[in-house]
Amino acid sequence: MANQDVHSPHRTTTLMQRFSVPFEFPVSFTENLFDPENPTLVDALCRLEAKKTHRAVIFLDDGLARTLPRLVDDIKAYAAHHKQYFDLVSNPVLIPGGEKIKSDLHFVEQMQQTLYDNRIDRHSYAIAIGGGAVLDAVGLVAATTHRGVRHIRIPTTVLSQNDSGVGVKNGVNFYGAKNYVGTFAPPFAVLNDIAFIQHLEDRDKISGLAEAVKVSLIRNREFFHWLEQNADRLATFEKTAMAQMIRQCAELHMHQIGHCGDPFETGSARPLDSAHKLEIMTRYHLRHGEAVAIGIALDCRYSVLCGLLDAGEEDRICFLLEFLGFKLWHSAIEAVNRDGQLEVLNGLCDFREHLGGELTITLLSGIGTGVEVNEMDNDLVRQSISWLKSRQET
Numbered sequence: 507m508a509n510q511d512v513h514s515p516h517r518t519t520t521l522m523q524r525f526s527v528p529f530e531f532p533v534s535f536t537e538n539l540f541d542p543e544n545p546t547l548v549d550a551l552c553r554l555e556a557k558k559t560h561r562a563v564i565f566l567d568d569g570l571a572r573t574l575p576r577l578v579d580d581i582k583a584y585a586a587h588h589k590q591y592f593d594l595v596s597n598p599v600l601i602p603g604g605e606k607i608k609s610d611l612h613f614v615e616q617m618q619q620t621l622y623d624n625r626i627d628r629h630s631y632a633i634a635i636g637g638g639a640v641l642d643a644v645g646l647v648a649a650t651t652h653r654g655v656r657h658i659r660i661p662t663t664v665l666s667q668n669d670s671g672v673g674v675k676n677g678v679n680f681y682g683a684k685n686y687v688g689t690f691a692p693p694f695a696v697l698n699d700i701a702f703i704q705h706l707e708d709r710d711k712i713s714g715l716a717e718a719v720k721v722s723l724i725r726n727r728e729f730f731h732w733l734e735q736n737a738d739r740l741a742t743f744e745k746t747a748m749a750q751m752i753r754q755c756a757e758l759h760m761h762q763i764g765h766c767g768d769p770f771e772t773g774s775a776r777p778l779d780s781a782h783k784l785e786i787m788t789r790y791h792l793r794h795g796e797a798v799a800i801g802i803a804l805d806c807r808y809s810v811l812c813g814l815l816d817a818g819e820e821d822r823i824c825f826l827l828e829f830l831g832f833k834l835w836h837s838a839i840e841a842v843n844r845d846g847q848l849e850v851l852n853g854l855c856d857f858r859e860h861l862g863g864e865l866t867i868t869l870l871s872g873i874g875t876g877v878e879v880n881e882m883d884n885d886l887v888r889q890s891i892s893w894l895k896s897r898q899e900t
């Protein structure tokens with residue numbers, strides 16, 4: 507309904523359409539999701555219509571399936587046990603795990619074909635089980651098929667459980683640009699199973715910790731203290747510490763999305779990882795979290811050099827990251843283009859184009875307090891890089 511009538515001097519009448527749509531989805535934390543006695547998944551399927559059989563296709567990360575060869579049978583046994591409510595219309599469909607699934611639109615088309623062949627409609631489900639890359643790609647497929655079918659995310663990495671899986675974004679890479687094709691589309695439900703985390707390679711467990719450090723630095727000082735106090739337990743991936751870290755980090759993300767006024771990121775701030783382009787510059791040799799950790803270290807030193815953050819705090823932050831297992835250096839960070847411009851700084855320009863508006867970067871004025879700036883001084887970035895390099899050499 508039009509709720510504002512604006513008259514212009516040029517005889518134009520403009521009706522301003524305005525409405526808002528509330529979004530709501532559960533984020534559950536559980537263990538052994540596919541134990542037939544665990545009701546979490548079937549409860550999620552039934553949350554809007556309790557007394558019907560729900561049709562679903564499952565897309566499964568092939569890296570996870572290789573690690574857990576029994577998972578496909580466990581999923582089928584779970585569906586059979588709950589067949590009154592859960593109609594798994596095909597065998598779980600294996601799709602490439604990691605960045606490969608996001609690197610070719612052909613995979614998106616293949617998944618849409620699967621949904622078409624299985625007559626998945628807006629009241630049926632496209633369920634994704636896997637890491638952040640698989641969730642991003644299946645999320646895009648679900649959001650664009652029939653203009654949106656129900657999408658349940660089952661994240662299986664640290665990063666996807668504590669960060670990307672509980673968010674509202676999806677996307678795949680195109681024209682060499684990360685997440686160039688994608689949408690903002692809240693999922694129907696997110697089901698985090700801590701048991702999956704134990705099967706990750708150590709490198710992937712460590713990588714996911716970067717998001718926890720980042721969110722603590724820009725939003726919550728107490729969480730940063732908690733990470734410091736529990737660094738021993740986290741560095742050895744102790745299960746209860748990892749579960750607490752994931753839960754706390756996911757809650758901070760949920761709060762940011764739900765209560766800070768910009769869930770679909772119409773603003774333009776990039777939080778504390780100005781070196782995010784490193785992931786692409788190293789052709790994904792660096793994991794997402796590894797690049798984020800280097801970006802955090804760089805931006806913390808930069809925050810000190812430009813007088814925002816007390817000297818010494820950047821050392822404290824780097825010490826925590828290194829204790830958790832991160833290496834805070836990769837030679838790609840020094841790469842320059844033909845004009846002698848640092849490639850990481852070009853990455854910021856690319857990001858401004860991705861976000862629109864003016865460049866906005868979140869630096870630190872204290873641990874737990876982010877502060878937005880609109881430009882970065884090239885010399886101070888170079889000095890920050892030299893500082894990072896010298897730390898590795900000593």
Ligand SMILES: NC(=O)c1ccc[n+]([C@@H]2O[C@H](COP(=O)([O-])OP(=O)(O)OC[C@H]3O[C@@H](n4cnc5c(N)ncnc54)[C@H](O)[C@@H]3O)[C@@H](O)[C@H]2O)c1
Pocket residue numbers: 567568569570573602603604605608636637638639640642662663664665666669670671673674675676677702703704705706707710713794795
């Ligand atoms: N949508 C968002 O808001 C958002 C936010 C941050 C990052 N991301 C995206 O997330 C992706 C990175 O996700 P990620 O860190 O979860 O890694 P990933 O999805 O790239 O997976 C890493 C590897 O782990 C394997 N794997 C997954 N679960 C496993 C398990 N339990 N045991 C063993 N192996 C397993 C995968 O097959 C893959 O080989 C990037 O594409 C990044 O752009 C999205």
